[in-house]
Amino acid sequence: MFTLYENEISREERLCALWLCSVPWIGSATVYRLLAEYGSCTAIYHETESRREVLPAKTYHTLLTQKEKVRPEALEEQMERTGMRFLLPGDPDYPERLLNIPDPTFGLFLLGNLPPADRPSVAVIGARGCSAYGTEVAKELGSALGAAGISVISGMAVGVDGLAQMAAVDAGGYSCAVLGSGADVCYPRSNRRLYEALRERGGILSTYGPGTPAVAGHFPPRNRIVSGLCDFLVVVEARQQSGTLITVDMALEQGREIYAVPGRITDRLSDGCNGLLGQGAQVYLSPEILIRELLEYTEGRIDDEKSRRRKSFSGRESANPYPKGTDLHVIFSALDFTPQTPEELAQRLEKSGTPLPTETIRLSLMSLLLEGTATQVSQNTFRKS
Amino acid sequence: MYSSIQTSALLGVEALPVRVEVDISSGLPSFTMVGSLCQEVRESKDRIQAAMKNCGLDLPASRITVNLSPADIHKDGTAYDLPILIGILSCLSFFPTERTEGTLFLGELGLGGEVKSVRGVLPIVRKARDLGIHTCIVPRANEREAAVVPGIRIRSADHIRQVLEYLQTGEEEALPVAAPVSVQEACEESSVPDFSEVCGQENAKRAAMISAAGFHSLLLTGPPGAGKSMIAKRIPGILPPLTLEESLEVTSVHSVAGLLPPGVPLIRKRTFQAPHHSLSLPALIGGGVSPRPGAISLAHRSVLFLDELPEFQKNTLDSLRQPLEDHLIHIARARYNITYPADFLLICAMNPCPCGYYPDRNKCRCSETQIRHYLGRVSGPILDRIDLCVELKGVDLKDMRKPAEGLSSAEMRAAVEKARAMQRERYAGTQVRFNSDLSPKEIERFCALSPQEHAYLESVYDKIGLSARSYHRVLRVARTIADLEGSASIERNHLLEAIYYRPDLSYWKG
Structure with a gap:
């Protein structure tokens, strides 16, 4: 347990801490080192010059430049305008999950609300350029978690992150984004709608001061917070050597349970996930199973039925709504969740002994699409809804 | 004196x-x-x-x-x-x-x-x-x-x-009087490649046929090497031969442009204009210091093929809007004010993303932003004027080795001519020549649906997010499909196929 501030934090100390956390390229580790030398943020701010000898030259110059450029009061005013809050590890609101990880983050900037402490939370992360399959799984999981009142934590990136969070918010749930920029900077800009929704109904966290732009080096520390905030971490799609796997390493270090969504061995976007499964990650089979296991985990129950339930899992088979013997029945049963073209379906049907002309398949697919039992992924590819 | x-x-x-x-x-x-x-x-x-x-x-x-x-x-x-x-x-x-x-x-x-x-x-x-x-x-x-x-x-x-x-x-x-050149004599050797050489891609061939039958503009998307240009190049071969009057119009444009090939008295076959995407606005629509017809006029009564559509300059592409509607182009300059004919069949081709392989995520590593940016270079108003859209899949080597068994250009042209004949008969005495010319008012008159088909189309209207414009587009294309089948009324299957080939704008908006 981290015990830096045991008593109530003074206004002066808070202001100086806020200032210190906004200094570019001064991370949590440096802050702790400085605190060990100076004793408090107030001392760091006021005695920078007088105790110059204890600081490395680079840090000294960074602090001095920042002191000339930014006043702590100006920062506070800037935050008040956007309604941003600043949290320190001694604050009662400071998320307890983050206190329990190695090297907890020193200061946190927050827009909106923190994840409810009494509810379990799941981090959903994955590739930015995800496939149709990844999109589907991320949306379905986000939506189910949102509806079940489970917080969804992620990085608001394009692809899996943003899709899962948007689905959770749309389902009326809570979601929290941890950004690699200032909390008042919407990055990526294409996720504006999600950003606004999270500001109102969810939360946006950052370790960077207001107005900080997104820079590549900012993302690994943010990933540590994503994994720190969750109970379970679900990896939807990741390539080998993907940045997503860095988050997984951090989650392991923090003792979180890892779930990976299995994929086809021929899909490069599933290599990361399949690799994790090989290393002993839990297999993600459906939102229902994940939620049940999560609740059991957080309530401290160890269920012997877990393996039995997994064994009886029969995959996602939706009932064929069409009468047997019709073309629609045949085509519906040939569809799956991987996008296929009419030509590919024709080949598949020919192999299974029920050949149909491509024209018929094309028209039947349109019928399925219009009835909502199939989805058009791109102009010429279809999958089951 | x-x-x-x-x-x-x-x-x-x-x-x-x-x-x-x-x-x-x-x-x-x-x-x-x-x-x-x-x-x-x-x-x-x-x-x-x-x-x-x-x-x-x-x-x-x-x-x-x-x-x-x-x-x-x-x-x-x-x-x-x-x-x-x-x-x-x-x-x-x-x-x-x-x-x-x-x-x-x-x-x-x-x-x-x-x-x-x-x-x-x-x-x-x-x-x-x-x-x-x-x-x-x-x-x-x-x-x-x-x-x-x-x-x-x-x-x-x-x-x-x-x-x-x-x-x-x-x-x-x-100075002897030249012997008159008869129209038959003027016929050049036909060298348009044949559709039977295209392996697989039956859906794209079908779309090409519908496009030729109703003069519907067509957009081909797909990965590099899928055969987009190959298909486009064969479209002039399935258009009906030029009538004498059309032939004179086409030859006049080429003659004025100084581009009539030596020894060719009269252009008798449909031309194929495939300008490079670096072309300038006057080169596309015509103009210049001393006015010359542009690519759209050289493609009069024929095919204008724009390959790599997103690579064209946006204002160049947008200038196609008016000629696509009026079938001619007015060029007004300080020194002249002229009109060139520009009744062309627009065929476009593009990759679905900068690398070309989207949605195959095993090959494509373009980010969503890159893809949206790439597609965004084609403006909505141009997409709005495209009636048919078809996505080609990359061709396997084993498909290529298979003997071609699809339709040949001759068979396709016969079907197109039949559909054209139905249109001529139906639109006799009106301004309309092809189904693609139909205005919303004329659609009501010529593309009437039976009550149950009408109800069906209404019901799918919201489900797949059809706009008013795309609703009319579906009906026009369905009319052409019905004509190809020789059907007097538009049936369910014709509607379904037209919906299948509709340009799905959601795909563009990401």
Whole structure:
């Protein structure tokens, strides 16, 4: 347990801490080192010059430049305008999950609300350029978690992150984004709608001061917070050597349970996930199973039925709504969740002994699409809804 | 001394009669040319003087004034050299004046007196015939092009001596009348590649057929090497052959542009214009200092193929909107205001993302932003005017080895002609030529659905996010599909297929 501030934090100390956390390229580790030398943020701010000898030259110059450029009061005013809050590890609101990880983050900037402490939370992360399959799984999981009142934590990136969070918010749930920029900077800009929704109904966290732009080096520390905030971490799609796997390493270090969504061995976007499964990650089979296991985990129950339930899992088979013997029945049963073209379906049907002309398949697919039992992924590819 | 010779100017693809008036009077020696002349026409003076000297003709030291009447019409091109020379010689009484009556002269001169080819001979000769001119004297190189026009005598020369001999002696043999070129004779060897060479891609071939039958613009998307250009190149081959009237229109445009291939009197097959994406706005729609038809006019009655659509400049593409609707292009500039025909079939091709392999995520690593940015380069208004969209899949080697078993161009053309015949019959007495021309009001009249089909389409309207515009587009395309099947009414299957080929804008908006 981290015990830096045991008593109530003074206004002066808070202001100086806020200032210190906004200094570019001064991370949590440096802050702790400085605190060990100076004793408090107030001392760091006021005695920078007088105790110059204890600081490395680079840090000294960074602090001095920042002191000339930014006043702590100006920062506070800037935050008040956007309604941003600043949290320190001694604050009662400071998320307890983050206190329990190695090297907890020193200061946190927050827009909106923190994840409810009494509810379990799941981090959903994955590739930015995800496939149709990844999109589907991320949306379905986000939506189910949102509806079940489970917080969804992620990085608001394009692809899996943003899709899962948007689905959770749309389902009326809570979601929290941890950004690699200032909390008042919407990055990526294409996720504006999600950003606004999270500001109102969810939360946006950052370790960077207001107005900080997104820079590549900012993302690994943010990933540590994503994994720190969750109970379970679900990896939807990741390539080998993907940045997503860095988050997984951090989650392991923090003792979180890892779930990976299995994929086809021929899909490069599933290599990361399949690799994790090989290393002993839990297999993600459906939102229902994940939620049940999560609740059991957080309530401290160890269920012997877990393996039995997994064994009886029969995959996602939706009932064929069409009468047997019709073309629609045949085509519906040939569809799956991987996008296929009419030509590919024709080949598949020919192999299974029920050949149909491509024209018929094309028209039947349109019928399925219009009835909502199939989805058009791109102009010429279809999958089951 | 005064003389007047008949020649012609070009205004767009229209010919306009022009008279060359020459006056030679005593006074200080000078050579003045007037009548809104462009640079190359003014230079004509020097060519004439040199040509005369080199042919042993003396230009008298007098005051020579040449006027091209009507004087307020801008004149460009080099076709005035010969008529001006004839006018001067006529003034000097080299030959009896009545020999030039009812005769139109065209030709550029070389310094040795050669008569060289000029642009726009076909429309000029046609206009001359309509005006009652009985003889045209044209450069030898343009003889066959001019001889296509019946009802007018064409004489051609490759040196001014031949023209002078004819005018002086009046002997037929000096400048014999060219044999008329019959339309059959004008047929070129057809070299359009055949659709039977396309392996697989039946859905794209089907879309090409629908496109040709109803003159619907088509967008082909797919990874590199899927055969997008291959399919586009074969579309001219499944369009019905040009009628004589269409053929004359197409040849006129090419003649005016100076792009008529040598030895081809009449363009009889549909052309295929595939401009590179770096082309400028005037190169696409026409214009320039001295106006020339652009790619859209050269593709008149034929195929305009824009490959790599997102690579075109946005304003260049947007300029296609008006010609796509009006089938012609008005170009208004300070010095001229002309109209070129531009009734073309638009075929576009593009990759679905910068690398070309989206949605195959095993190959494509483009980010969503990159993809959206790439697709965003094609503006909505252009997509709105595209009736059919088809996505091609990459071709496997094993598909390529299979013997081609799909439709051949001949079979496809037969189907297209049948559908065209149905459209001709249905739209007889209206302005409409093809299903793609139908306005929303005409759609109500000609694309009526049975009550249950109507209810069905209404029910899917919201489900797949059809806009009012795409709703009409689906009906137009469904009408063409019904025509291809020879069906008088639009059935469920026709609607479904039309919906299948609709350009899905959600795909563009990501």
